[in-house]
Structure formats: structure tokens, C-alpha cells
Amino acid sequence: MSKHLFDLLLTPAEMAAVDAAAAASGIDSFGLMEKAGASVAAAALRLHPGALRFVILCGPGNNGGDAYVAARHLHESGARVALFHLGDPMRLKGDAARARIGCALEGQGLDLYRPETGDVVVDGLFGAGLGRAVSADVRALIERVTEAAIPVLAIDLPSGLDGRTGKVLGAAFRACNTITFMTRKPGHLLMPGRELCGELEVFDIGIPARIVRAEAGGIIAENTPDAWKSALPAGQLETHKYKRGHLVVFSGEADKTGAARMSAISGLKAGAGLVTIAAPRAAIAANAAHLTAVMLHAIDDEADLGDWLSDKRLQTFVLGPGFGIGARARGFVSALADRHLVLDADGISSFKDDPQQLFDLFRGEPRLVLTPHEGEFARLFPDIGGDDGLGKVDKAVAAARRANAAIIYKGADTVIAAPDGRALINTNAPVWLATAGSGDVLAGIIGGLLAQGLPAFEAAAAGVWLHGKAGQRAGKGLTAEELAAEVLPL
Template sequence: MFAMITPLADLLLSPDDMAAVDRDAAASGIDSYQLMEKAGQAVAASALRHFPEALRYVVLCGPGNNGGDGYVAARALRQSGVEVGLFHVGDPRRLKGDAARAFADCPIEGEAIRNYAPRPGDVAIDAIFGAGLSRPVPDEVTAVVARTAEAEVPVIAVDLPSGVDGRSGHVLGAAFHAERTVTFMTRKPGHLLLPGRDLCGALEVFDIGIPARIVRAHSDGMIAENTPAQWQEKIPSAGTDTHKYKRGHLVVFSGGPSATGAARMSAMAGLKAGAGLVTIASPEDAMAVNAGMLTAIMLHTVEDDASLREWLADRRLSTFVLGPGFGAGEKARRFCLALADRHLVLDADGITSFRDDPQILFDAFAEGPTRLVLTPHEGEFARLFPDIAADGALSKVDKARAAAARAHAAIIYKGADSVIAAPDGRVLINANAPPWLATAGSGDVLAGIVGGLMAQGAPAFEAAAAGVWLHGLAGQRAGKGLTAEDLVASVTPF
């Protein structure tokens, strides 16, 4: 579990866990209909607050409790004096429990959802399925999704846009693209994982009054949003007695004379992240190129694995980055395996070098504390973990978690929704990365930041998570149109 108590706002519960929270809240004596009442009222308030110009609020109600929230919202909107249209999936007279009561209390006569024809000035409230959907949406809902999108009707989703899997963020056939989503108590992974995150629009988390102890009882504490609260206490901070050797020595391997830039980007990022010393390990034929471009970063000749092993007699060389611009192949494999007793961030070409036999890599780092950080993007992930990548039933969280356990490594499964996983099952989903981070050299900078944090003594998982977050923060600071050079300049340590 995460060392600190995760704030409720950062917690992520699966749809099944949230359903269990609702059941336990009712069993504890809390009036479950009053919870539905608060949820529906919150949705109505959001609609009126953010879309006061609407000529008609159209509430689309499903066959379960999400629909019940919709019937409450429709009643609240009617009571406020605005025009309300109501359309339902299935026969609402067959609803049960709180949803049946919400339908009975709603004074608006609804129509079948197939009859909804968007009009100019409509704002739609999607209360059809929410987060609990596990199968493709029915054809009549697919048709409404298409008509609503074609008419450019703004959508407010209740809990999660219908058609988005709350566990994985995947689209189940078709899904509304909401401008706003109102969810309750805490979020689901599908609120942060793509494409679900984009389909949610602006997200509001509304406290409907379920005690935090009940919510936390159904969280295993193993998954959350990637924020400083999850790892900051494990990231070393500089004290008054610090010196460069206490802040660690990071080594970044350079490629040949025509492929040195990536290593320099990584090295400078590690230095900016707080490493006390950074050295580029360069082949002889690239020494002149690197020397002409380096100032604060040191340079050391490493021609082959024999010279590497000789240099490794210096135990102060604790942390290494291998991959950026290095070239894939036998040399990368030999260097990596020579570093099995050190801390290693393996990126890019380093990852690809093990595509034919990844188990050699995993076996080398299998014993003892986690020392290896892998930073694959989608394609590199599939090279190391082809069976996991091909399993369509797994979410990105599931895949990263399985990969971390197999490799005994901290995994940064990169993307706009990067997932960071530890071998013990802890997972963080990152959400602070701006889209303009997708640029050449961005991954090299990330590898260097993670390496710089590990060199200072941060554990592999916490260094990986903090590195991803700092990388996103640097991207925000650098702004649109950034280059990798801009990104490095925007990296700041804690």
C-alpha cells in the first residue's frame, strides 16, 4: 500500500468496489434514496450553473440507478422552472428499488429514447448507464450518441459517459463525448485512462455524504492518481549538510558520434532533477562530439563491456540510464546485464534489445529490492510483453501491473495517460502531462529525471512516479511548441 493516507480525491475505485460502497452505506443505516436525491440534485445544479443558456434540458435515463439519478435531476430541473424533456431506455415501470421511487416521484412524462430528436438549444444529461456498463451499448443508445454528436448538443454525463468502461476507460461500442461529468465521492480508473478521460470533459466529484471510512474500506490502497502525496516522503530532499557525493552519481550511456544528443538530454535532465554528479559514458569515437557539448556533465570513455566492468569497481556509480540513442543489439544487452547489481533505467533502444528474449533481462534483476525501471511506450511494451499487450480483456492498469510483477521492475507504461506500476501491485495513473509533451526527445528527458531521482536514493517505483509527474510539470511550464531542450530547461527538483 502507499505509505501515506491517500486523499479521497486521489483515490480510484472500480465500478464494482463503488457498488459495494453503496451497499454498505445502505446497510449502515444511511438512507440510500437520500443519496440518490443528493446525486440527482448535484447533476441538476451543475447543468443550471454551467449551461444557463439552455432552451431545454433533455434527461436520458437508463434502466438502473444511474437512471434513478436522472429522474431526480429531471424533477429538480422542472422545479427550477426550466423546460425539461425526458427519454428513457426500456420500460421505467420495471425499475426496482430507489430507481423505481425516483421514477415515481418524477412528474415528467417521458418517451422512449429512440424518439429523442435533438433541437437547437438542447443540453443533454446522460443518465443511461454510468460506470457499471460491461458490454457494448445497445443499438438504440448508439443511435442517440450519433444524433447528439451530429447536432453538437452539449452533454453532461452522470458518473461516467455512457459507453465508457469505468474500469479501463475503453469505449464499449459507442460513447457520449461529454463536456462535463459529475461523479460521486471518488473517481474510477476510467475517469483517468484514455479515451475515457477525454470523453469525460471537465470532471466534478461531488460528496453525497457517504462516510470516508466506508469508501476507504473498499479500496485496497493499491491504485490512485499520481500526485506528490503518493511518493514525496520517499524522495530525498537536500539538507544543509549535503554535498555532491551524497546526492548520488548518475551515469548515462551515449551512442556513437552521430547519436549523442539523446544521452546529453538525459544527462542534463538527471542533473536538473538533483543528481550530485552526472557522467556520460561514451565510446571513444564519440568523445570529441560529446566533449564539445558538455560543461557541468562529466565524460568517461567506455568502449566495451570489459572497460565497463573495470569502471564498475567504483561502487559510487550507483545508477545508470541506458537506451537513449544507444542503438539496439548485443552491446546494449551485454552492458545492461553487467549492471544487474546497480540501479538502471532502461529506455528506448535498451528495451528493444531484449525483444527476442526478455526473460534474460527479467532474470538478471529478479532478486532483491527493485532496481530496474522500464519506460516502454505502446510498441516497446508489446516487444517485451507480447502476451500481456495482446490481451484485450486487460486495462492499461492491468497490463502495467502484470508486466511489473513479471519483470520485477517499476514500469512506466508511457502515453498521455502514463501508468506507473510496482512489482507489489501498486499502480499510479498520471494525469498532469500536457499533449505537447509528445515530441522528439521527451522520453530521453523522462529517463534522465527518473535516473536522477534514483541516484539520490529514491526507490525505483517512487522515482518512476515522481519522474513522470515532474516531467508533466516541466511540460506545463515549457508550454506549447516545446522542444526537448525547452523541456530540460523547465525541469526543477523538489
């Protein structure tokens, strides 16, 4: 795959437009299918040298055409090949029909396939273009293959997966390997698609990058430094702590101070010049016993906060970790409406009964970052979260537009979305990041980046990526304290 297309994710509709544009430019579309099918056959031989039989499943469209080409190449290589088709192969059109005619093998109906020891299934039924639940006969086939533990090599995407959302449409193959062409789709990265694809390889079949980029929407990509590094502040030899920003993290009561400290330490390690924990007077001693580089300031109520905010150097805040749910949180957020704010955990839950109250506070240039997990998202955006017709990216973007905020829709496939429609899918987080306090660390990292001047969306995306890298360094069995210790600045 061209490195210039590495981070780009194309929806199935966009990829279809790329194929059409390539053909319109004079590129031989059957030649592209020939290269695709040949790459699948080569991968099958490389990945499964001990296969006793390659079982090729051919669908009713161009994915099936790729499979017919792969079957021909495998047969010509001397491999034992059995071909099964969905529907009447005589009804194929265009390049797919040409591929079928060029394959000397006689096929059988899909329902006749019975797994045998030594089989490897090459799945060319649907690819990424499936838009509805699979039929009963396909579901039955998937169940037979799964129960027999037959290895599956998927062409483009395991059949039964939605290429845009990564959702299972009734039933789907679990592939050991997936071969796709030119670029990945969102469904390759979103769950459960990411797990069902197995090892993913992207083959360049000769479509010029300029055509791919011209047809791509360009608003969905993988979350990598290339997506936000241009927003990073330039390194300055002459600098001081205030130029690197002052981050304030609000603490909970005396028996709930640990979460704020983890956020504060993480913000400091992410590069903020100064970090202060704003705590109730009754919680000052509990915090002071554990802090050295982080400062403390007593804040009991909105009046105290209002007085402190007269210092205009205080521009960036984290509220939520261990803070407590209720009117006090809502009042503090209202006082911070003209500042940059990461709202996490208890801060989010404090607005569950009237989310619009929160959204109305943060209009204009986006300066709010929201970090909901699945349950918190459903409470803030019940209609969006409950819409089964939307994928995770669609939901995150819709929520970002409504809230005028950068949304971090957390999970194994965390999505970061901006009000302008941009979305990034994060892939670098190890599974062991799912531990108590991990979200507090993330909130602090994002706050530290906001304090240094990054826009809300870029701070959110960079923070999620740094969080994943810290998790990789900390290793399995990490605690939140160990995770915070592994945070490094950009």
C-alpha cells in the same frame, strides 16, 4: 469533494461496495440518490442557463434513478424537461423505482428522441457500471446526439465508457461536463475516457470518507506528490555530491550523442550529485564539445565496463537513449544487473526477441525502471499488450509483476506501475510533450532520482510528474533541450 479523497480512484466495483457499506451503516440510500440527482440538476442549470429543453435519458439502474431525481428538480425549477427511458421503467427496483415514482413527468422510449435546437442532454443511462458494448438502439441515439452537436452532461461517466479502463464499449457520448460523486474512477483519467468526460466535477453526497477508504483497494491513484513524497530523502545541511548520488548515462556512437547528453543534463538538474556520460572513445570529443558540468568516461566494451564497476559508488545508470540496438546493449545490461538501471528506447528494443532474458537479470528488490511507449510495450509484453480484455492499468501492473520492475507505460495517460500492484495515472503532462527527445529527458530525470536513493517505483512516478511540470513551464513549441532546461529538483 473531500480533499482527503482527492487522489483516490475507485473502480466501479469498489464504488458499488462503498454504496452497499453506506447503506449497511444506516445511511439512507435513497437520500444519497436524492443528493446526487439534485447536484446534477443544479449543475445543469448553472452550466446551461440558456437551455431551451433538458432532455433526461434514464437507464435501467441507479444511474437512471439519479436522472429521474434530476428531472424532477429541473421540472420543479420551471425548466422545460423531456424524459426518455431505456427499457421498461416499470421494471425498475429499489431506489431507482422510488425515484421514477416521485417524478411526475411521463417518459417516452429512447428511440423516440429527436434532437431539437436548444436541447441539453442529461445522460443517466449507464454511468460507470457498464460492462459490455452498448446496444444498437443506444448506439443510434449516441450518433444522433453527436451529429446534432447537442451538449451532453453525463451523470457519473458518459454512457458507453468503461469506468475501470476508460475504453469505449461500442459507442459513447462525448460530454461537455461530467458529474460524479465522492471520488473519481480510473475511467475518468484514462484515455479516451478523459477526453470524453469533458470538464469533471466531483460532488460529496455525504458518504463518510472512512467508508470510502475502507472499501477502496487503494492501489490505483492519480500521480501527485502525495503518492511518493514520503520516499524523498530528508534534506541535510551537511551533504556532498556523493551523498546525492552518482548517475551514469551511456552515450551512443559519435554521431548519436545528443540523446545521452539530454538525459545527463536532466539527471543533474533533477538533483543527482554527479553525472557522468560513459561514451565510446570515438565519441568522447563529440560529447566534450557540449559539456561542462557533466563528466566523461571512456567505455568501449564490456571489459571496460567491468573494470569501472569495481567502483561501488557507481550504483545508478541510464541506458538506451541513442545507444543503439543489439548485443552490446544486452551485454552492458547484464553487467549492470546488480545496480539500479533506467532502461529506455534502444535498451528496451535490444531485448525484443527474448524479453525474459532481461527479466531474469533483475530479481529481488526492484531496481529496474522500464519506460516503454505503446510499440515498445507490445514488443516486450506481446501477450499482455494484445489482451483487449485488459485496460492500461491492468496491463502495466501485469508487466511490472512479470519484469519485477517499475513500468512507465507512456502515452497521453501515462501509467506507472509497481510489481506489488500499485499503479498511478499521470495527468499533468501537456500535449506538447510529445516531441523528439522528450523521452530522453524523462529517463534522465528518473535516473537522477534513483541516484538520490528513491525506490524504483517512487523514482519513476516522481520523474513522470517532474517531466510534466517541466513541460508546462517550457510551454508550447518546446524542444527537448528547452524541456531539459526547465527540469527542477524536488
